[in-house]
Amino acid sequence: MLKIEDNRAWFLILPVFLLVAFNAVIPLMTVVNYSLQDIFGPGQRAFIGVEWFRETLRDPAIHAAFLRQILFSGLVLAIEIPLGVAIALTLPRGGWKASAAIVLVAIPLLIPFNVVGMIWQVYARPEIGFLGQVVNALGIPFNYTGDPLSAWVTILMMDAWHWTPLVILLAYAGLCSIPEPYYQAARIDGASRWAVFRYIELPKLNGVLTIAFLLRFMDSFMIYTEPYVVTGGGPGSSTTFLSIRLVNMAVGQFDLGPAAAFSLVYFLVILLFSYVFYTILQRAGRA
Amino acid sequence: MIDLEWMAWTTPTAVFFACVALLLAGMTLLQIVRPTFERKGFLPIPTTRGDRLFIALMLAAFVHLGFVYATELESFWLPLGLSAALGLIILRRG
Numbered sequence: 001m002l003k004i005e006d007n008r009a010w011f012l013i014l015p016v017f018l019l020v021a022f023n024a025v026i027p028l029m030t031v032v033n034y035s036l037q038d039i040f041g042p043g044q045r046a047f048i049g050v051e052w053f054r055e056t057l058r059d060p061a062i063h064a065a066f067l068r069q070i071l072f073s074g075l076v077l078a079i080e081i082p083l084g085v086a087i088a089l090t091l092p093r094g095g096w097k098a099s100a101a102i103v104l105v106a107i108p109l110l111i112p113f114n115v116v117g118m119i120w121q122v123y124a125r126p127e128i129g130f131l132g133q134v135v136n137a138l139g140i141p142f143n144y145t146g147d148p149l150s151a152w153v154t155i156l157m158m159d160a161w162h163w164t165p166l167v168i169l170l171a172y173a174g175l176c177s178i179p180e181p182y183y184q185a186a187r188i189d190g191a192s193r194w195a196v197f198r199y200i201e202l203p204k205l206n207g208v209l210t211i212a213f214l215l216r217f218m219d220s221f222m223i224y225t226e227p228y229v230v231t232g233g234g235p236g237s238s239t240t241f242l243s244i245r246l247v248n249m250a251v252g253q254f255d256l257g258p259a260a261a262f263s264l265v266y267f268l269v270i271l272l273f274s275y276v277f278y279t280i281l282q283r284a285g286r287a
Numbered sequence: 288m289i290d291l292e293w294m295a296w297t298t299p300t301a302v303f304f305a306c307v308a309l310l311l312a313g314m315t316l317l318q319i320v321r322p323t324f325e326r327k328g329f330l331p332i333p334t335t336r337g338d339r340l341f342i343a344l345m346l347a348a349f350v351h352l353g354f355v356y357a358t359e360l361e362s363f364w365l366p367l368g369l370s371a372a373l374g375l376i377i378l379r380r381g
Contacts, residue, residue, distance in 0.1 A: 026294070029304060033295040047297055050355050057356040268348050275345070279332055 028267075034260035052261035062262065064237070065245045066269075069221060072155075072241060076220040079160050081213060084167025085205065089197070091172055102172070105165045113162075117229025120158040124150075124230070144231060148238035151231045155239055158226055163219070167212045174208035175201060206285040213281060214274055221270055242266055314340060330381040339381045343374035 035052055037045045056062060087105070092098045108116070126132035126143045135142040144151040178201065186196045224243035227233070233240035233248075240248075246266065250259035314337065323336035330342065347370035354366040 029300070030294045032303070033297060033300045036297060036300060037295055039295065043292055045295055047299075049361055053352065053355045057352060265352065268345070268352070272345060272349070275341075283332065 031260045031263050034256050035264055037257055039256040048257070052258045053265070055258055056262045056265055061237070061240075062242075062245060065240055065242050068238075068240070069242045072223070073217055073220040075156055076159055076163075077213065077216055079156065080164045080167050080216055081209065083160065084164050084212065085171045085209070087164070088168045088171035088175055089201070091168070093176060102169070105168050107165075108162050109165050109169075111162070113225035114229055116158060116162050117226040120154060120161075120226070121230045124154045124157075144235075146235055148235055151235060151239050154230060155227050158230065159220065159223070162226065163216060167216065170208040170212045171205055174205040178204045203285075206281070210278070210281040210285065214277060217277060218270060218274060221273070310340075328381045330377070334381060336378070339378050340374075342381065343370075343377045346370065346373055346377070 036047060036049060038048050039045050091101045091105075111119070123129045124131045124142075124144055126136055126145075132142055132144075141147070142150045142153075144154040182200050182204075183196065186200060191199070222243055223241060224247065227239050227241060228244055228247075231239045233244045243266075246259060246262055249255045249262060317336070325333045325335050327333045328339075330339070332338075334342070347366075350370045350373070351363065351366045354360075354363070
């Protein structure tokens with residue numbers, strides 16, 4: 001068994017440990033405390049047990065928001081991961097063209113979330129937006145303020161535009177790290193382009209794609225700003241995702257107890273999904 | 288003295304977090320005394336002691352949530368006992 005001679009390296013993680021304690025653990029403890037109480041104001045509270053959890057778990061509006069969230073995250077992953085890998089495969093691997101392509105691809109990632117929402121809110125408007133006008137001119141009715149399908153299409157396109165670059169950059173980094181002898185061996189064996197992708201590139205991308213998959217899943221499962229700016233959760237409640245519902249409860253209605261219980265259930269679901277995905281992807285990688 | 292009123296502490300939540308802290312301290316001590324190794328039990332993945340504890344805690348959380356969803360009872364000895372039993376099985380045989 002490997003014996004550790006020097007444990008002093010552990011002190012180096014102490015600052016991060018303290019930072020996490022103040023940023024995450026203490027707020028999480030507070031949320032747990034709030035979830036079991038009815039909070040009327042500073043210093044005014046009453047212990048009510050698990051009532052808020054029962055209310056949250058049985059709320060049909062939260063069930064609907066949860067199903068919407070699952071559908072949204074599923075579509076985001078189904079679109080962005082293959083699209084990101086496909087674009088990464090087409091990017092040049094060296095020279096000034098590679099640098100220019102990476103800079104261009106990364107631009108959407110640099111734009112703040114609320115600005116992305118504003119851009120797409122205007123861009124997709126049927127009366128003044130370029131996208132809305134073009135789609136309507138093609139004879140396809142498109143109005144994200146009145147039609148749920150149009151609202152979903154707009155939000156999915158916006159998310160793909162904003163976040164596919166992250167997948168592209170990760171996949172590109174993975175592709176650039178594959179040693180040239182692998183390709184030489186494939187050429188000698190007369191491997192087709194598909195065979196090179198399937199048996200060389202895809203296995204080598206496993207690590208970065210696991211990260212991309214988890215990042216995009218967690219991020220899309222917690223999405224708030226962009227759909228809130230574009231649709232405000234509408235039309236009706238067709239784009240009210242879990243985080244929008246949560247903010248409406250906590251800030252709009254100031255129901256801190258129910259919002260805290262909802263947050264904890266939300267947190268546990270994300271933790272569960274992430275652990276399951278991580279385990280499955282790690283196993284696939286080992287296989 | 289730091290005022291922690293904003294954290295809205297209650298006795299049950301304080302006991303809960305004390306138990307979590309004791310559990311983590313106990314696992315750390317156990318790791319120093321008897322280091323864990325990855326092994327394969329009835330769970331579909333090879334796990335270390337920490338992995339099995341995490342799975343047991345997640346399972347306990349969802350057992351309790353299921354109990355809250357499905358019943359009107361306010362006493363939690365039944366899901367607690369069930370979670371502890373499942374947790375022990377996972378830690379020993381998982």
